[in-house]
Amino acid sequence: MTKKKEDTPFSIEEIALRRTASEIRSINDVILKNYVNAAESFGMLCAVDPALVDAHLMAHAGLAREDIERLRKLYAAIAGPLKEHMMLLLNSGISINAIDALADAHEDVQVSAVKMLDASKVLRIDEIAVLSELREVKAKPDWMRWEKHRSSTLESLAQPAVKIKIASLESKARVVVDGLYRFDEYWSDGSFEHDQHLYKDCHRILVSDASQALREFENVVGTGESLVELRTEDANYLAASYFALRQVSEGNFGYGYGFSLQRDVGVGGLSLADALSQLVPFDDYNSSAPKKAAPLKVLELCAGSGGMALGLQAAGFQHIALYDKGLSGILCGGPVH
Template sequence: MADIDAKAQALSAARNRILQLQEQMTDKVLQMAAEVEKLMEAVPASEAKAFLKARCNLPAVELATYVGFAKTLKGSEEVLRKSRASFPVTKALVAAAPDVRKEILERMAIGAQIDTKDVAAISRRLEAAKLTPKQAMAAYQRNILAAAARKRTKDSLASFQTDVASFVDDLRRLWLKLLPETDVVCEGLRHRASDLLKVFETLYGAEHRPASEITQTNREYPVAIAYHALRQFRDGQFGGDFGYGLGDRDGTTKAIDALQPFTGKVPVQVGKVRERKPPTELVGPLRPRALELCAGGGGMALGLEQAGYRHVALIEFDRNAAATLRKNRPQWKVVEADIRKIDFTQYRKDRIDLLAGGLPCTPFSSVGERKGKHDDNDLLMEGVRAVKEVQPRSFVFENVEGLLHAKHADYVAALLRKLSKLGYETAIHRINSRDYGIAQNRARILIVGIHKKLGGAFRMPPRFPEMATNMGDVLADLMGANGWSGVADWVRTMQERPFVERGQVIQKGFLSDTIRGYQGSAQNGEGIRALRNGVSYAPPAKGAPTNEEASNEGFVPGLTNRMRSRLQGFPDEWEFVGGLGAVADQVGNAVAPKVAQAVGLAIYSALKAYEIDWKKMMWPSGRRLSIEPPLIDGVPATLVENNELSGFSCEMVG
């Protein structure tokens, strides 16, 4: 008896809690609808929708329901509340025909419990009631015939997949020498390919363009290459190791692989398996291809190069920045031009894997006039045009966090909408250079897109807090280059001072503020903050501090352009062209190379389904970088070892 009472109490308590929660959820839905209605009355509908999507993360499917609520369910709030209507039911009611909605609300008013199946059933019944007997019979017959056709197609497809799977398995055995390459075996495979081709044509048609005429992002591509693969096998083209390509960009798609998606299965590894090489080990045409817009002084380009990409071209308007690119990489094709005047369709034939760009961010920066889309320097929409004309497999555009400010919500929404219409799964991600062994707190956003037809899922690269460094370790030798006797104390202070953000200690060891372009004097609170942090922020110092400068009251060391460059992660051998201000702009506007390398590898992983060995590829030595401080008497430290990856002299610390 006691057990029965306990069970009854538990059920009763659970029911009360669940009913309470259902009521609360219905209230939330109604409150959301009311807030959206208020917003729609205050601002234009297009701007309100853009704001809700971009700044409130309101999914499009929910947005349509809340926007339509005022037109369809206004005045029915009490009925919905009493029936504890869920969001799916509310959504179905908003989308339903008026007569369906009227009947459902009447049922709710007398206490009926309604779910989405009820809405669908009533909708079908009322729709059928509008038909004459002859129309109803015709509709019924159409449904019967359509269902029979769907079943037949489904059965044919299942049988076809089974046959293709068996065929592909035998092809792989032949390729791996597990099946003898005799005339009998090859003739049998040829006849099977012929039979499969006939079924293929009934399911997918018999007219398909050559693969060389179709980009890999086109929806025709996978069907076309499978069709041509079956034709080749039907004609007995089995050749050796199946090394012939199908006319794709680099010849890496094998006829055998082209059929794999039609098996309906994940490929089975039989016998020895050739490991896919990382992009850094690929050569010639096999390397992923990049086209870069607004390349600047080369930060993103250098990082993508380190990730294994080969640049088809780098486009840069500023003559000094273009000269910097040519000076450091004479083999790069640098196009000195305004991207607004370039016809990007000329690059479509190059089958670009990654379209990248550090598009000007001053329109959205937290400093300056912040004109956003009204700024003449806003080139984000030019990036969208480039995506449309180049049709790359993927793209990444770097910008400042200010782009996500509420005032730019409609612009961001329009940007994402345009990219989606072009066929790309696009998302905005945050990234900070400090998470990749850079001694700078530089937060940025990345607009990353992968073409939907490729099926790849982009994931942000992992963070590496264990590789963290600080201003003292990174700048020690440069700060002591002119014999400043206080350098050791300064370095020690930078090493020991914790970096705090929003009241939370991020790491032990101080980080530089975001390195910006040239400023004659520090703006807003930057100067005060920089002095408090142990450096003079602007303008850039012309040389390392001396003891004479240090004797002045209130002295703090300044950052030279070389110091700023190193804080961005540029190698010391990277030579910038231009005067003090021009170089400062190139350094401040750059993407940190290590960040670009990480993002480039992450995109390659999405495109090729390649597992990245992050530590091995980004830090081959597996060690953290550090620089020995100069001696107290002002003599610069002995440089222990030169590391080619970082590009500056350093001691390798375990």
């Protein structure tokens, strides 16, 4: 006769796992039964005004509005299709999330889920989602499923192209912002006063750059008017970017206009550059803003400093003014050649 092989004793890890699983299962069973009991208590409140029920439970039961709605849905499910199978559900080890998903599911899905429980299968939330998807596929006619597939395919394949267009818009907007800062620097240091050709060139380039960015904006996002109609803060700020581009593209900045956004979109007063901040990544936008004051290029000296003036011109100053005993005797030094 052969000796019967003795069973291998469980390891410490296996014993710990078994005990933990058993404790969690017991705790879950208690929680589930109490949760279902809480939902069943709504049966006594069917004739009470729902608004009054909400107010009382929020004040005295510590429930949020979404908690109350969740219990209402569960009560409707267990009082309906699941009523005859509650003991099976409670003894199945189903989780709170799974029973909530089951309560939200269509009646056909609930029936299919009960059949799974009859087969002694553990019902998880992902399996309920699969059952819901299968029912949706069966319920829809072929053309609707084909259209969903066609639409989702087009959207997924178009996303890379959309990202490229957005990157192009950001790049063009950054060029405009850089140009506005450079324009403002020349405006502030007096360069435009002494070189009207420089003003016209910078103005013309900004108008051209803004026109290109505006066309890109309309191609990717739409118009500012359509954004304003959305009535959200984010849309308003994006609309401000659109109107800033349009204002610059029309040449309405600089002499006679200033550098403020003329269109009020409900986000407060903005400069043209600040209005474009929604289109420029933060690192690029911050790097576009001047980090330090523009270098001094204009210097005024009293009489007797002619020699010093020549040295300062050589050092990079663009304009030297020499005062000789009064404002009437001003000598202006040009660039050193």
